[in-house]
Amino acid sequence: MLTRTSTQSLTEQLAGRFAERIRTRLLAPGARLPSVRECARQQGVSPHTVVAAYDQLLAQGLVEARRQRGFFVRDVIAARAGPAPSTLKPLAEPPVAQPVPADASTLIRGMFHRPSDKPQPGMGVFPSEWLESPFTAAAVRRMTSTRALQDASLQYGEPAGDGGLRRSLATKLASINVPAGPEQIVTTVGATHALDIVSRTLLRPGDPVMVEEPGWALEFARLEALGMRILPVPRKADGPDLEVMERYCNAGDGHKPKLFVSVSVLHNPTGYSLTPGSAHRVLQLANQHGFHIVEDDTYSHLAPEHATRLCALDGLQRTVYVSGFAKILAPNWRIGFLAASPELVGRMLETKLLATLTTPSLFERALAWCIDQGQLRRHAERVRLRLEGARGRTVKLALAAGCTLASEPAGLFGWVDTGVDTDALTQRMLDEGYLLAPGSLFHARRPPSTLMRINFATAQDATFWKVFARVRAQL
Incomplete structure (x- = not known):
């Protein structure tokens, strides 16, 4: 102050x-x-x-x-x-819809430059202490012995990614019924890079792309930067709004969507997961109208293996699977991957080569060891158990502070109705040292909203909710 x-x-x-x-x-x-x-x-x-x-x-x-x-x-x-x-001459009158006071990159910058040392409910990642584990250091030590370090450092890695890691990933995908051999997998610099490779391979500037709304703000910003035309699809509890998708698909030539971007499991920000009935209908639309689907499974480590996934039902025919490990293991290792059909994976590898040549194999080999030794699986189980407790505590605090839940609590994020304009609330809470994620950020056109996304792992702090209730009452 x-x-x-x-x-x-x-x-x-x-x-x-x-x-x-x-x-x-x-x-x-x-x-x-x-x-x-x-x-x-x-x-x-x-x-x-x-x-x-x-x-x-x-x-x-x-x-x-x-x-x-x-x-x-x-x-x-x-x-x-x-x-x-x-x-400067006076600017013309602004449009009716006012810009929001924070954009997608605000939350990303907040990951590196926190507004204070207080827990940040608007962050999209686990606290670093949740990710601490002795086995990651052990894995790196194994890969940095004199000979191994030289092998990994003095030459480029495999274009598609370390072969050992791709074999490990193929086994991991088989456990969730996604059929992909090592030759169908390409490693990337995080899941966002994988999404970018898919977009640059399948799309051209001006192409219509269906994106779930509310959805992750970075995806809207990324597609807009590539010159794509965003078609928002309302996300419901059982999956995307199929009527809206069908209307887009029935548009005239040149206006039909080329791609659908979906977070099927533990959707960000609502926590919703796709149902089998909705999944089958989405795939029917894709086959009927010829668009591809990229399924972002970033939160797969927090979800049950039996969760419905489009890629499992489709067998990677019209779907592309994307995931990564920054959320659950080691953010700075920057390892993601994509899995696609044999017809598409070669094109996507060419896109990767044009952008990054290869990806560093040192951490890829360390990750393969963590997967093969079962360390990642046991670590994810511990995080899920801890998150379950944090989710229960946070929900009680949010309700006591006068909020309501806009969706059933699940996964890392809660979708909360505050009853006040969260753009204004975000600015006021910054004065108190807290960065929020207002609901407008999760919409393509950024309309005012009373909703906000909270991180269950960082929002279980009673002090935050006391400050929140005081500022909310002032608004």
């Missing part, structure tokens, strides 16, 4: 706080700053202090004043390439 004992004046502190949020895009271009009166009330300072702070932001070119409307965040990157702030 602002303090009068600081070496900086209250004006400098307030201006610095807003400037930092603008530069890190916690306040996105187009977002409106609180009114002078409202900001003064929030921060416990005089309106004169707020006016002076906003004047500093104007002088730095970070905001602009719109007559009788207030102060709005400028696009700092675009402004650097444009004329000086003093010569």
Whole structure:
């Protein structure tokens, strides 16, 4: 909070706080700053202090004043390439839908630059202490003996990935009934890289892509950056909205979807899992209308093996399977993979070669040892048990704080209705040192929302919910 004992004046502190949020895009271009009166009330300072702070932001070119409307965040990157702030013409009136105060990269940056040392309910990963295990160090030591280290370091690895790891992954996929031999598997730099390879192989700029909504904000941002046309498909408890998918599929030539991106099991952010009936209908649509499906199974280590997966039912004919290990084991090993039909896997390997040549085999060999020795399986069982307890505690705290659950609690994430605008709530909670994941981030067009995604592993802190209840009551 602002303090009068600081070496900086209250004006400098307030201006610095807003400037930092603008530069890190916690306040996105187009977002409106609180009114002078409202900001003064929030921060416990005089309106004169707020006016002076906003004047500093104007002088730095970070905001602009719109007559009788207030102060709005400028696009700092675009402004650097444009004329000086003093010569800018007033911007046209903004569209009705206001930009959200945080974007997809905000949560990603939060993984590396936490707003405080407090538990962060908006994060998408387990706390590091949950992932600590002695066997990962043992695996790396085995792979860094003098001869092994030289073999892994002094030459490029196999283009498709380490052969031992791909054999281990084929066995692991067989346990969830996904038929893929080692020759159908390509390792990647994390699951996001795998998704990118699939998109770059199967799509061209302007192609329509169906994506579940709500869905992971990074996927919307990634596809938009590639120039794809996003077709949101509402995600329901049993699977995607089939009527909406069918309407997209019946569009005229040139408008039919080329790809469907789905998180079938423990969907992010709702926790929903696909039912067999819905899965069969999705596959019927894919075969009838000729689109491919990429199934993101990032949370497979937290799900039961018998969970319904499109790739298992389809046998990798029109489906591509994607997963990784950052969520459950070692985020910095950066190992993901994809599995596809023999007809597609060669094309996807070419896409990988053009981007990264190969992937480092040292950690891939270490991961293969962890899988083959059963260490990964036992570690995942311990994490699932710990998560179950955290989920129960977090649900009780959320209900006591006045929230309701928008979906049945499952997996790592909870989809919670706060009853207030979570974009505004996110900004207020940042003042308290907490980064939230507002519901607008999980929609392609980012409409205002009262929902937020919480991480059960990091939201079981009673202190957070006390602060949350106080700030929520103020809104």
